[in-house]
Amino acid sequence: MGRTPAVVALALGAAVAGFAGCESTDAREQVVATWVEALAVPGHRAFADAAAALAERSAAACADDAPRGADIDAARDAWRAARSRWKALDVFGIGPYDAYPDRLGPHIDFRPLRVERIEARLADPPTADDIDDVGAAERGLPAIEFLLWGAEAPWPGARCQYLVAATADTARLAEALRVAWTDDFAGQLLAPDGDPYADSEAVFGALLNRMGDLILVIRDDRLGRPLGDKAGGVPQPQLVESPFSDRSLDDIRDALDTVWAMYAGAPGRPGLAAMPQVLARRAVDEASTVEVNVDARFRRAYAEARVALDGISSPLAEAVVESPARVRAAIAALGQLQTVIQVDLTGVLAVQLAFGSGDGD
Amino acid sequence: MPHSLAGLRAALGRPVSGAGLRAFRALFGGLMAIGAARYWANGWIETQLTDPVVRFPWPGLEWIRPLPGFGTHALFGVMIVAALLVAANRWPRPAAAIFGLCFTWVELIDRSNYLNHYYLVSLLAVLLAAVPAGRVVPVGAYHLLRFQFAVVWIYAGLAKLNGDWLLRAQPLATWLPTYADWPVVGPLLAAPVAAYGFSWAGAAFDLTIPFMLAWRRTRRAAFVVAVGFHLAVWALFPIGIFSPLMIAGCTLFFAPDWPRRGPPIAEARPIGRLAVLAAALWITIQVVVPLRCLLYPGPVNWTEEGFRFAWRVMLVAKTGRVEFRVTPPGRATPVIVRRFPDLTPLQAQMMATQPDLIHAYALRLARRYGDGTALAEVRADAVVSFNGRPAARSIDPSFDLAAAPESCAASPFIAPLPAPGRPAADL
Structure with missing residues (x-):
């Protein structure tokens, strides 16, 4: 091997080694890491916790035959807290939020709410076992809001049964969304491999x-x-x-x-x-x-x-x-x-x- | 130097080896086959051609549409086969004509898909269908194709002689820092001096490369520089087949027999008058069409009037958004149209920054909200960030776009490019 090819080979080798040894300093990756690790993942955890608390408060309010005003107020406060956590996640409405097969978001927050259908259902309200059969426009946070504030049906009765079922369902979906983000989707955002994001x-x-x-x-x-x-x-x-x-x-x-x-x-x-x-x-x-x-x-x-x-x-x-x-x-x-x-x-x-x-x- | 038409015909008809042209056909056909297959594989037939429910047709060419059913895919199938035939030098001229027809049809389906290199491909297909394809060809065939590439480089270079490119290093100063994460070279690319270096070098390259390639003494070095330049551009920017196509074009400047030396060719046959006239007409059109921007007021990179078919490549970084106020006939309060579910993301993105597409969509809204006899009034709130400048209005918000028909005349609704230091756009 002559001198020139040797020098070229050495230079190429050094360049390859240099590329391989360099750690990415991509500012975009750092910012995405902030968004995912400091906002999205903790935000979904907070929402899941708040949704679970809402389910507990609702169940507590409906535990007695005739719920007291303070219990209803506590359930309403829990709804507000869950709603606040949920709306803070608006910008992260991607991945398991809207992608099949999960598509969890619309079951948690679908608009427009079908008030007339909810009122019709109050005649034979869903239970925790069959709420999955209920359409997206009749469950989730908007439906719970209607049950807590807007419905004219008396407490407890059918309204409570529907409320308990809907809040338990929302808590379950919130937890599924948290798990989907934590166990899978966050990783796809932090280390994209082509599906759904190329880089x-x-x-x-x-x-x-x-x-x-x-x-x-x-x-x-x-x-x-x-x-x-x-x-x-x-x-x-x-x-x-x-x-x-x-x-x-x-x-x-x-x-x-x-x-x-x-x-x-x-x-x-x-x-x-x-x-x-x-x-x-x-x-x-x-x-x-x-x-x-x-x-x-x-x-x-x-x-x-x-x-x-x-x-x-x-x-x-x-x-x-x-x-x-x-x-x-x-x-x-x-x-x-x-x-x-x-x-x-x-x-x-x-x-x-x-x-x-x-x-x- | 010929001093008469007869002399010109004789000079252009001087027979030379067709091997160089054949090599170019092979490169062109191969690239086109790959490009068409890549377009298909990336799903762009659907996303850009068949899926859109709304199109931005070229005025007068509204009849050019995606073919029904599997037709557009079939068109790409024909395109790939024709390109491969060109590459294999089998019926190269008819194959180039068929390829060019299919490609141009696709290119003309939607204005928002326009790319300069698509236009170049159509022109080259026409030329390859027109010029002889034998073992011996008139030297004029090489000259015509060389001219076509030279036009691209020179007009691209002339378009770079402006303040944004040379004094502000825009848009490269915006684009290059996005590569800061690249190992080793990233920090260099992100440095402001890199944008200036690339800008000035790019302008110098475009303005000199056809001459350097044409001159035998500088040809080798020019080819190496051209390959390096186009590969660098290819690595940095998503420009598809443009770079390899331009590298293939460089080979046309080599001696015609560069792929295979043959025996001397002695017999000269002047080319026909019609061919000379057709070539002269072609050359005139190619020289004049890019200059039509001079007929319009305002900076062309801002107004985009006369921007297309003028080889104004890599000159503009624009981001924008637009919304419309639509006042139906007999109503006082406008309906606000802020979202465009009938457009694809690419169409919406293109429309937001291109005044003629905003106008075309406004006319569509005017008809949709009209009452059958009268159009709705449509006004646009459009803001654009242009080559690193802060957002500014691109359309006069008080102008009823429905009142202006689409035409080649200067658009009265385009807002002037604001002077530096003016207040930011309010929308």
Whole structure:
């Protein structure tokens, strides 16, 4: 072997060794790890615990022949707690939430609720043994909310039987969702192997897109539809979420809390704000106007969205009729946040909105 | 240098070996067969062609649609067979014509699928169907194909001579940091200087490579550089068959007998007048069409008017979103359309950043919400981040898009590119 081939071979060997020995420092992987390990997995655990507590409280409230008001209030508080944990997981509505065969999410939270069917069922309410035969629109958190607040059937009787069955069912589904995330799906996100995500870039992009889509859903479904955006401006108050518990706006706040955590990170864990591209952009733009500073824009848009939401008087069902301008202002403020996420952040981070859709040039 | 048409015909008709052209056909046909099979295997026939319920047809070509049933898949089957025949040099000209017809049909089904290299493939298929395919061919056949590749490189290079590319290193400054996690080279790619280096080198490459390949003394080095450049681009960006196709194009600049030396070819046959005229028309179109962007106001990379068919590759990083306010006839309050379940994710993504697609969808909404005699009014709230700039409105939100028919004229509804330091878009 001559000198030149030997040098080339050595250089190639060194390069291969260098590649093999290098540990990935992908900021996207670190941020995804934060989202999964510090938010999604603990969040699903918290929801499963809260759903179990709701089932216990409901069973306790229905243990006596005639439940006391305090027991019902305790069950309602437990529902609020479970609902809060659940809405905090809105952005993670992927994988076992909506993918077959699990598809657990719609059984926990399906809209629109079919109140008339639930009322019809109260004549012969389901039990824990046969609630699986009940359609998604008649079980889960919205149905439980109706049973706790909205139903006219007297306590305990059929209402209690339905409540106990529905809460036990939701607790079971919540636990199944927790297990699916903890034992399987979290691993797929942290170490993607092609199904359903090709690589960490795809996972990162999918979850970032979920952030933007969630804001769109909040604007379009949870505020816009009740305001009448799809009905030529005629308010549709019956379309608000969590109408019976008067929790519509808190549902939105809980969802936004997680969006904020995904951006800001968890204690000791990086979020989007720590991404090198966002940091670089911030460093470059600090000498410029605040408008071109994507970090400042996110923080400002988020803060303004929260202020606009707080400006809506509760309940939302009344606000869309009596003070629609405030609801409209919240939609606009959330639109700014959506723009920062879907346009500015995805641009800075070079994330495509649709993956695997084809080539580019 | 010929000074008359007869002299030109004689010069272009000088017989040379067809071996180089044959080699190019083999590379082209092989790549096209692989590309079509890959398109099928990736499920893109369904996601891009047959699944969409709404299409963005090219104006005047609305009749070009996916074939019914298994027809589109069959079309790809024909395309693959034709490409393989081209590669094998079996009935190469008819095969190239059939391949080109099938490929172009597919390409024209939906505007949102447009890619520059798809357009190049169609052009090359036409040329390969037109130029002789024998053992001896007129040298003009090589010149025409070389010209086609040179047009791509030169217009791509000219398009890079702008502030974004040269002074802001955009969009590479946005794209390259996403490779920061690559071992060894990642930190280098993420460094700002890399974006500037790639930008300037890319412009220099595009503007000089056809000449370096054409000049015998620099040809070898130019080929090595071209292979390195296109492989690097291929590794960094999802551009499918474009890079190998351009590398295959480089071989056309070699001596015609580079694959196989043969005996000298002495007999000269001038090419026909019609062929010269057709070639002249082709060349004129190829030179003029990319320049049509000069007829439109505003920066073409922002307005995208005259952007397609102009070899403006790798120039634009855009993210955007759009929603529509639709006011049906006789109503005062608009319906807000924020989501597009009738579009595929790719279509929605393309629409959000391309004004003509926003306009086309607005016209669709105008008909859908119209009352049969009158169209609904449709206004768009569209914001785009363009080459690292903060989000800005891309469409005049007060303009009724339903009132503007689709045409080749400058679009009056496109918002101007904001000057630096202006307030961020509100939507």
